[in-house]
Amino acid sequence: MNYINIKFDNEKIGKSNNNEEIFKRKIIALGVICVLGSLILIGRLFYVQIIKNSYYDNLARNNKEQIIPVDAYRGEIYDRNGIIVAENVKRYTMYIIPVYLPKNYFEKEELLHRVSKVFNIDLGNIKSKLKKHTTTTYDSVEIAEDITLAQMSYLAERSEEYPGVFYSSKSIRNYPQGETMTHIIGYIGNISQDEYKNKREEGYRLNSMIGKEGVEQYYDKELRGIDGYVQWIVDARNRVKETITPSTGKPIPGKKLILSIDSKIQKDAEELIRGRVASIIVSRPTTGEILALVSSPWYDPNIFIGGINQKSYNELINDPENPFWNKSIRGRYAPASTLKLVTSVGVLNEGYVTANSTRYCGGGMRLENRWYKCTGHHGAIGLHKALQTSCNTYFYNIAYELGPNFLKKYADMFGLSEETGIDLPGEKIGTVPSSEWKRRKVGEYWWDGDTIQFVLGQGYMSTTPIAVHMATSAIINDGIMYRPQVVKEIRSSQTDEVIYDNTKEVLRTLEIKKAIFNTVKEGMRLSATSGTSATGAWSPNIPLAAKTGTAENQQGKNHSWITAFGPYSTTPNDDMIAVTVMIEHGGGGGLNAGPVATALLRSILGGEDPQAVRDDIYTRMTYVRNQKYLRRMKARQEEEQKLKTLDALKTISTTNQ
Numbered sequence: 202m203n204y205i206n207i208k209f210d211n212e213k214i215g216k217s218n219n220n221e222e223i224f225k226r227k228i229i230a231l232g233v234i235c236v237l238g239s240l241i242l243i244g245r246l247f248y249v250q251i252i253k254n255s256y257y258d259n260l261a262r263n264n265k266e267q268i269i270p271v272d273a274y275r276g277e278i279y280d281r282n283g284i285i286v287a288e289n290v291k292r293y294t295m296y297i298i299p300v301y302l303p304k305n306y307f308e309k310e311e312l313l314h315r316v317s318k319v320f321n322i323d324l325g326n327i328k329s330k331l332k333k334h335t336t337t338t339y340d341s342v343e344i345a346e347d348i349t350l351a352q353m354s355y356l357a358e359r360s361e362e363y364p365g366v367f368y369s370s371k372s373i374r375n376y377p378q379g380e381t382m383t384h385i386i387g388y389i390g391n392i393s394q395d396e397y398k399n400k401r402e403e404g405y406r407l408n409s410m411i412g413k414e415g416v417e418q419y420y421d422k423e424l425r426g427i428d429g430y431v432q433w434i435v436d437a438r439n440r441v442k443e444t445i446t447p448s449t450g451k452p453i454p455g456k457k458l459i460l461s462i463d464s465k466i467q468k469d470a471e472e473l474i475r476g477r478v479a480s481i482i483v484s485r486p487t488t489g490e491i492l493a494l495v496s497s498p499w500y501d502p503n504i505f506i507g508g509i510n511q512k513s514y515n516e517l518i519n520d521p522e523n524p525f526w527n528k529s530i531r532g533r534y535a536p537a538s539t540l541k542l543v544t545s546v547g548v549l550n551e552g553y554v555t556a557n558s559t560r561y562c563g564g565g566m567r568l569e570n571r572w573y574k575c576t577g578h579h580g581a582i583g584l585h586k587a588l589q590t591s592c593n594t595y596f597y598n599i600a601y602e603l604g605p606n607f608l609k610k611y612a613d614m615f616g617l618s619e620e621t622g623i624d625l626p627g628e629k630i631g632t633v634p635s636s637e638w639k640r641r642k643v644g645e646y647w648w649d650g651d652t653i654q655f656v657l658g659q660g661y662m663s664t665t666p667i668a669v670h671m672a673t674s675a676i677i678n679d680g681i682m683y684r685p686q687v688v689k690e691i692r693s694s695q696t697d698e699v700i701y702d703n704t705k706e707v708l709r710t711l712e713i714k715k716a717i718f719n720t721v722k723e724g725m726r727l728s729a730t731s732g733t734s735a736t737g738a739w740s741p742n743i744p745l746a747a748k749t750g751t752a753e754n755q756q757g758k759n760h761s762w763i764t765a766f767g768p769y770s771t772t773p774n775d776d777m778i779a780v781t782v783m784i785e786h787g788g789g790g791g792l793n794a795g796p797v798a799t800a801l802l803r804s805i806l807g808g809e810d811p812q813a814v815r816d817d818i819y820t821r822m823t824y825v826r827n828q829k830y831l832r833r834m835k836a837r838q839e840e841e842q843k844l845k846t847l848d849a850l851k852t853i854s855t856t857n858q
Contacts, residue, residue, distance in 0.1 A: 269339060269433055270406060273426030274372055276455030276694050278386060278416065280464045287386055289372035293353055295320065295345040299336050301365030316366055320345060320352055333407055340406055373506060380501040381468055384527040385494055385687050387415025388502035404428060416458060416688055418626045423691055426455035454694040461490035461689040469804055469811045470495045473797045478522050478785040480529040480666040483801060486674035486779045488704050489683030496528040530628045533663040534783060537750030538591050539762050540658030542721055543672055545584055547611030548599050549717045556720045559583045562594035573597055573653055588724025589732035593657060600656035605647060608655050609635050614711060615672040617664050622708060623685040631664035659753055670781035673764040678773045679718045680711035719771040722746060726769050734763065736822050737795015743806050744769035745799065749790030761787025763794040767802045778805050792822065
C-alpha cells in the first residue's frame with residue numbers, strides 16, 4: 202500500500218517537472234519571438250525614419266503642400282521705332298487641377314456636368330482637355346478663358362462645392378497692329394503633343410503656350426522666359442488655405458525683341474499690294490536689316506487668341522491663295538530676267554567679255570529647229586545695253602558659249618541654292634539645275650535648250666524672293682552679303698539692357714573686283730532711266746536703279762518681278778534702300794511690280810505718299826502707252842499715205858506713157 206502511494210507520488214512529481222520544462226520552453230520561445238519582433242520593428246523604424254526619411258517626408262508634406270507652376274511673363278515685341286506689335290493683356294481664366302477632382306467616377310462626372318452648366322463651358326471641351334493629363338497631375342488644365350467677375354465671385358464663395366476647380370489671372374497675347382506683319386510676328390498657341398515630346402526637357406508643360414510662326418516661333422526660347430511656381434497649403438478637404446511664393450519660385454520674364462521692321466513702311470507695302478498674291482521685301486543692303494517683309498494675302502493673328510473655330514480655320518487652310526504661306530521666304534518662282542544680274546557678274550569675272558564687248562541681236566536666236574525670240578532687234582549690243590533693254594539674245598549667246606556649269610557656278614556663288622539664314626522659321630530653297638540634277642530628278646539628258654531657258658531664269662530654275670533680294674544686295678554692296686534679319690536687338694524685359702545685337706553678320710563675301718559690280722549697277726541704272734524698268738521706275742527727283750523680270754507661268758498669266766535700289770550710286774552707303782517685288786500673275790515686271798517698288802522707294806527716300814506715287818505712275822504709263830499708240834498710228838497713216846502717193850504717181854506715169 203505504501204509502495205503504491207510512493208509510486209503515485211513519484212509520478213506526480215515527474216509530471217510536474219515536465220510541465221515546468223514545457224512552460225519554460227514556451228516562455229523562452231515567446232521571449233525569442235518578442236525579441237525578434239522588436240528587432241524587426243526597430244529595423245523597420247530605422248529604415249523608415251532614417252533611410253527613407255526624405256521620401257516619406259515629401260509624401261507627408263504633399264498631403265498639405267503642393268507645388269503649382271506659374272507661367273513666366275512672355276517678352277513683348279516692338280518695331281524699330283518703339284511701336285509695340287505684340288503685347289500681353291491680363292485675363293482671368295478658370296482651370297482644373299486633376300489631382301484634386303473627386304476620385305469616385307460618378308462624383309467626378311457630376312462635378313464636371315455642374316461646372317459645364319453653371320459656368321456655360323462646353324462639357325466635351327472640358328473632357329477633351331482633361332484626357333491629355335493624368336488624374337494625378339498637378340498641372341493646371343485651362344477650361345475657360347476671360348471669365349467674368351461674377352463667375353470668379355461665385356466660384357470663390359462656393360469653392361468647397363467645386364473641388365479641383367480654380368480661377369487665376371493670366372497674360373494673354375495680343376497683337377495691337379492687327380493683320381500688319383502677320384508673317385513676321387506669327388502667333389502663339391497651345392503646345393501640340395509632338396512639340397511637347399520634343400521640348401518637355403526644356404521645361405515645357407502639356408498646357409504651355411508656344412510660338413507657332415514668325416519670330417514668336419523662331420525666338421520662342423528667348424520670349425517665353427523661365428516659369429516659376431507657388432506653394433499651396435491645403436487642408437484635408439483640398440481647400441487652399443495659404444499661397445506661398447518662395448524667392449526661388451519667382452518666374453523670370455522673357456526677353457524683349459526689337460524688330461528691324463519699320464511699321465510705317467510695312468503698312469505702306471501691304472496697302473500697295475492688298476488684294477494681290479505677292480511678296481515685297483525692303484532692306485538696307487549695307488546692314489542686312491529688313492525694313493518690311495510682306496506676303497500677300499495674310500491673316501489677323503488675333504483670331505488665334507482663345508482658339509479659332511474649326512470653320513474659320515478650314516476656310517484659311519483651304520484658301521487657294523494660301524494666306525498662311527510666307528511667300529517671301531517659302532514661295533519658289535522662276536526668277537526670270539532678274540537672273541541676268543548674276544550672269545552678268547559671272548561673265549565679267551571670268552573675263553569672257555568686257556563692258557564694251559558686243560554680240561549681235563537680230564531679234565532672237567535659232568537653236569536647231571526652234572527660234573528663241575528677244576525683246577526687240579538690238580543689233581550690235583554690249584553688256585550695259587543688254588541689261589538696259591533686257592536683251593535675251595545677248596544672254597542666249599553667252600549661255601550657249603559657256604554652258605550650264607558656268608550658270609550654276611555663279612547662281613551657287615550668290616547663294617541661290619542655299620538658305621539665306623533669315624531669322625524666320627520655314628525658309629525654303631529653290632532649284633539651281635545641272636545636267637546631273639536633271640538625270641537624277643527628271644531622268645533625261647541636259648539639252649542646249651535647257652541652257653537657253655536657264656540663263657533667262659526659266660525652265661527648271663526657281664528661287665525665293667528673299668534669295669533674289671539678297672543676290673541684288675550683294676551686287677549693291679560690292680560682294681558683301683549680310684545675313685538678313687527681322688530682329689534688330691534682344692533686350693532684357695527688366696532692365697532694357699541690350700543683350701544681343703543682330704545686325705551686320707556677314708553671310709558671304711564674293712571675291713570679285715569692285716569694277717565688275719559697278720558695271721552691273723550702271724546697267725541697272727540705264728534700265729531705270731531709259732530701259733525696260735523706265736516706265737515703272739519713273740522717279741524725277743531720286744535716282745533709282747532696277748532690273749525687271751517677267752516669269753512665264755504654265756498655269757496662267759506671267760509673274761511680275763522687279764529688284765531695285767536707290768538712291769543710285771556705285772559706292773554702297775547706309776542711305777541706300779533695296780526693294781524686291783514679286784506679283785503672281787502680274788504680267789510684265791516693269792508695268793506691275795515696278796510702280797510698287799518705285800512708290801516705296803520714293804516714299805522712304807523722298808517722303809512722298811506711296812499710293813499717290815503708284816497711281817501717278819500708272820496714269821503716266823497710260824499716257825505713254827497712248828502716245829506710243831498714237832505715234833504708231835500716225836506712222837502707219839504716213840506709210841499708207843506714202844503708198845497711196847506712190848500708187849498715184851505710178852498711175853500718172855502710166856497714163857502719160
